[in-house]
Amino acid sequence: MFPPGSPNTLLQWQKEKVDFVELFVAIYESKSVKASNDQKLSKKDFFQILMWFFNIRIGHWQGTLNAAKARKIEKGSPYLNELVRTFSEYAERGL
Numbered sequence: 770m771f772p773p774g775s776p777n778t779l780l781q782w783q784k785e786k787v788d789f790v791e792l793f794v795a796i797y798e799s800k801s802v803k804a805s806n807d808q809k810l811s812k813k814d815f816f817q818i819l820m821w822f823f824n825i826r827i828g829h830w831q832g833t834l835n836a837a838k839a840r841k842i843e844k845g846s847p848y849l850n851e852l853v854r855t856f857s858e859y860a861e862r863g864l
Contacts, residue, residue, distance in 0.1 A: 782823040788848035790830060791837045793819055795849060 770779050782789055796802060797815050804810045816830050827833050840847065 777824055778822055780823050782825040784848065786825065786827050786833050787837045787840060789819075789823070789825055789827070790816075790833045791841075791846055791848045792852070794834060794837070795846075 772779060793816065794812075797810075797812055802810065802815065816827070820827060820830075
């Protein structure tokens with residue numbers, strides 16, 4: 770997943786950019802992740818490392834965040850709802 774000498778991982782985000790922002794804003798805002806050296810982890814740094822990790826380029830992630838907020842008002846949080854449904858179905862099948 771981390772080829773030697775390559776600046777990229779072999780992982781690639783497969784959903785929409787707005788889904789990426791919706792998911793990781795929720796993780797960031799819930800304070801689920803922190804820097805291991807106890808420094809403040811900025812949202813910008815958090816998104817930069819995730820964009821690198823998942824090989825996704827979001828030129829203006831704040832604009833994409835605004836789109837996610839608008840979508841939330843209109844339809845709730847479709848991607849987060851999909852993840853909840855997916856996990857519930859997985860759990861029902863038996864671990």
